[in-house]
Amino acid sequence: MFRTALRNVLAHKARLLMTTLAVMLGVAFVAGTLVFTATLSEAFERSSQKGYEAVDVSVQPDWSTGGGGEGSEEADGEPADPELALTEGLLEKLRGVDGVASAFGTATGTVALADKDGELVGDGWSTFGNNHAAVDGGQDPRYDLRDGRAPRRAGEVALDSRTAERTGYEVGDTVRLSVDGPVREEKVTGVFDTDDGFVAAGGVLVLFDTATAQKLFASPGHYSEIILAAEGGVTQTELKERVEEVLPRQAEAVTGDELTAVQARTVESQMEGMRTGLLVFAGISLFVGSFIIANTFTMLVAQRTRELALLRAVGAGRRQVTRSVLIEALVVGTVAAAVGLLAGIGIGAGLRALLGALDLTVPDGPLVIPPNAVVAALAVGIVITVLAAWLPARRAAKIPPVAAMSSVHAVATPRGLVVRNTIGTVLTAGGAALVVAATGMKDSEALMGAGAVLTVIGVFVLTPLLSRPLIAASAPLLRGFGVSGRLARLNAARNPRRTAATASALMIGLTLITGLTVIASSVQKSIDNMAAESLRIDYVVSMATPSYLSEEVEKTLENREDVTALTPMRSSYAEFGGEYADLFGVDADSFGKLTSLEFTQGSSEELGDGKILVDSGIADANGWKAGTSLEAEYEDGERGELTVGGVYRSNEVFYGALIDTADLDPHLGKIESMQIMLSVQGGASASAKDALAKALGDNPAIQIQSEQDISDKAAGEIAIMLNVLYGLLAMAVIVAVLGVVNTLAMSVFERSQEIGMLRAIGLERLGVKRMVRLESLIISLFGGVLGVGLGVFFGWAAGELLAGPITTYELALPWDRLALFLALAALVGILAALWPARRAARMNMLTAIKTE
Structure with a gap:
């Protein structure tokens, strides 16, 4: 029977070609996904390991300790804000810890860089700034200067080599950049190489001198992170234990190995999402391919009725006939899986090259063919093919020997069709009912998914019945x-x-x-x-990076005669009776002119003078209504009395508690806004937008958007x-x-x-x-x-x-x-x-x- 199966495959190879192609495409999708994501994971993990080679211990703010706003202190004299824990004094103290070979601080944040045409370089969410820490003979161990020198004073920057190459900037050029809104013009003094994974993936890295970076990204005399290198013979764990003895409560020590492991897990998590999504579509392709396989073998069995019946007549048992058809499927599946695996490896390599062609570069690294790609490709191709051929194989085994004397075999009985249609109707009706029921329930995605699957299966079962009238x-x-x-x-x-x-x-x-x-x-x-x-606005002004707008931008727009109404939107939080709520600062005088919220109680005119507006979700959860008096604790730890002036229905733009900026600003360490909404004379127009852009210095970091x-x-x-x-x-x-x-x-x-x-x-x-x-x-x-x-x-x-x-x-x-x-x-x-x-x-x- 094995030889018979092989002869049948060779005899019908042209008819099995499409089936083989269908399986091969699905397998190639699976293998290509696994190879591509494994290659990316390996490249980013290697890059992160290189980036942490100079880090034995990292000292970082410990945000789990909480704390108040800027300048507040605890009873022991230490700053209560973890952001202020990493000071120059702490850096000097850490340099004196036994086993520390070198220590330097970093100040990191987001920067928007313009190219020579004034356009933003990168996507704005992977463009960073850092300080050049002069440690070893005036050099920073993280960066290798390729050309020029490091920045030494305000007005000087260094660019990573990838950014310099794609923008054409050279040492001596002047670049335009922005951190929180205002445009800065800096002179390029150096170009450096880095293993930073964000840069390798198309991001931008700009280096400043330490004092400038502290002013821009932290605060004068403070750092975002302190990096320590251990002396020979001192392990990372030993150094961490020694460092922890001198750290304030608001700081924590992490070893370089721990940072590498966290980065690896982060990369793996990001790749997992991509891998899962791609595999879902690969599964869809294979599921569709299973119809082709089943159809092909059904037709082959129908065309070989006499042959299979004759086998039964000369002594072949039902199991032998079933195994014969399944062996054919096994051969087809094995060939398709093997070819699909090779094609998948090619797809993985091609996608890697495509990223480079699209300037979405990734760190250098080898093409990785993980064992799971090989196993999955072979297993998926073979299992899908054999399972799809199982029903046709069973039908083949049921062919009676007497059919060898007839040109056709018995068609499906009316009873069989009735059973099929009944099952299809039940599945379709049940699935559709689950889908409809899920639409009226919360967190019912799984229920809706199950209903959708049942509905599709039910319709598939019913398609023979549906085909006749259609x-x-x-x-x-x-x-x-x-x-x-x-x-x-x-x-x-x-x-x-x-x-x-x-x-x-x-x-x-x-x-x-x-x-x-x-x-x-x-x-x-x-x-x-x-x-x-x-909204009843003409424009929304915001940063293209994850940064907030500085107060300077707000004042520039306020002073323009063509701006008729303006409100910033600041972000904060407050505690009301043990419950935290989002607190957004807006201008009470202009807010009602620029928005049209739906109020269930009160109105936007009630905003200001200690009165706030809250969304209906918060109000219902806490039993608040217009006139309710509240005791609020702001982010700086100060307390104050507020009154609910109105209750509105939240939407994607406005939610939480809205407070007048005059009431909120005194409790903020730094005045900055998420966005600024405004209206202008004559309404939105190309000329009005150009005028606003010009007033803000044609800043590539700032977005000016109409509705x-x-x-x-x-x-x-x-x-x-x-x-x-x-x-x-x-x-x-x-x-x-x-x-x-x-x-x-x-x-x-x-x-x-x-x-x-x-x-x-x-x-x-x-x-x-x-x-x-x-x-x-x-x-x-x-x-x-x-x-x-x-x-x-x-x-x-x-x-x-x-x-x-x-x-x-x-x-x-x-x-x-x-x-x-x-x-x-x-x-x-x-x-x-x-x-x-x-x-x-x-x-x-x-x-x-x-x-x-």
Whole structure:
């Protein structure tokens, strides 16, 4: 039987080609994902290890100790704020600890650098500044100067070599940069190399002299971190224990090995998310491929009815016949998995190279082929193929020996179809009920996911039943194609199980694509609604980096005559009776002019003079209402009396407690804003925006966005996300196309005698081609209609979950996209039929008539 199985594989290798390709693509996706993420992980881990080579012990603020605001002290005289714990005095004390070979402090923060065209370098979220610590003969052990010298005074900076190369800056050039809003012009005195992982991934690193960096990123005389190197013979653990004896309560010591381990875990966690996401799409491709495998082996078994029955007649048992078909699947799966593994390794290497071509560089490192990639590729390819072939193998074993004397085997019984339809109805109804029920519940993502899976399975089981009325509905459209159109419809309906399995592969891909598109369109609509309902502004000013805007930016805008109303938005917190709440400072005089919040009690006019506005969630949780008197403890530890002036419904922009800046600013160590909202004379316009930008020094670090800009930016980000998801789902669609091609090709072979007879009685070659193409079109559109319908349903359901946190959420059906998806389904059908139709038309009619 083993030899028989091998002969069958070799005899039908052309018919098994599409199945092999489908499995190979899915396996390549899995292997490529594992190779790519393992390569990235290894590269970043090596880079982080190099970055910590000069670190034996790191002294950092211990944020778990809490503390008050700037300048506050505890009873022992130590600063209560951990941010102020790392002082020059502590650095000198640490240098005197036994076993410390060298010690230096670092001051780190975010910096926005402009290129020679005035555009922001990098994405703004991976652009950092640091100090150059002169330790070993005036050099910083973390950085190797390639050209020039280190910065020594204010007005001087050094750039990392990667940034210098891509911007064209050289020693002696003047660069424009910003830390918290105001533009700074600095002279480049040096270019250095670094192993910093953020720089390797496309970020920017700018070095200042220590005094300047402290002023910008910490405070004068203070550091963000103190790095210690141990003397020979002193371990990191020993040095850490000695250092802890002299540390204040607000600081903690961490060894270099611990930092490396934390960094490795961070990298692994980030890669895990990417790996999981990619593997999900690989799984979708393999799931779609399983339909092709099952369909292929079902058709092969049907075409070999006499052969398998004859085997039974000469003594082969049912198990032997089952094993024979499964061995064929095993051979196909092994070959496909092996080829897929090699292709996956190539995909991993290609993606690594693609990142470099897109300037999304990663640290240098070898291509990593982890053992799990090899095991997963082989296991997935073989297991999926064998499992998908199991049902056809069981059907093969049930072929009675008497079938060897007949040209066909018994078709499915009405009882079998009734059972299938009953099971499909129960699964579909139950799954849909779970999905609908989940829309009205909190934290019901898992329930909705389970319902969606049951619904898809149920629809798949029901597709033979659904195919008949949907295919029958195409009759009026096919009449215009004459005999070819009628034959195409009858052929598509002849074997509903085969048609259903072929259409289901395409259905799954379109379900996901449609669902994602509906959700994305609805989210975009909600963003537009949010801006229209809660804001009456012309512009929002914010930093392109994670920094806050300095008070200088706010004053610059306040002093402009064309600014009619302005409110900053400061971030803080306060404790109310043991419960902490977000506290946002806004300008009481302008806030009501720039916003249109929905109030359940009071109004925005009540804001100021010790009165605050709170969102309804906080108010309901604490039993507050307008007029309630509260005792608040601010972030600096000071206490004060506040009164609830109004209760409003929160949204994505405004939530928590809103307080007048006049009441909040005295409790802030540093006056800075998350963003500034304003209106200008004449409303938003290109000239008004240019005037604001010019007033702020044409600063690349500052974003000036109108409501339309905010909407367009969100739309762009959503479009990028959708395009990435479409690209990932394209693999599943390609596999589905292979399924249509495979089904048609084998169907043409199965109907060779019939096609020969049609040719003999006068059907021209063009008519045969048209018949096969229309059959493919019907099957593809059947899958497309089911996919779009399910996608809209799941998109609506997922949107109902989003409607809770996104109060302005509104379902938006992108009719143009939905029509495009159906058109693409039709195109898939036309393209998939090209080769089978050509093959059918070129058959020799006499040879075809003699085919059995």
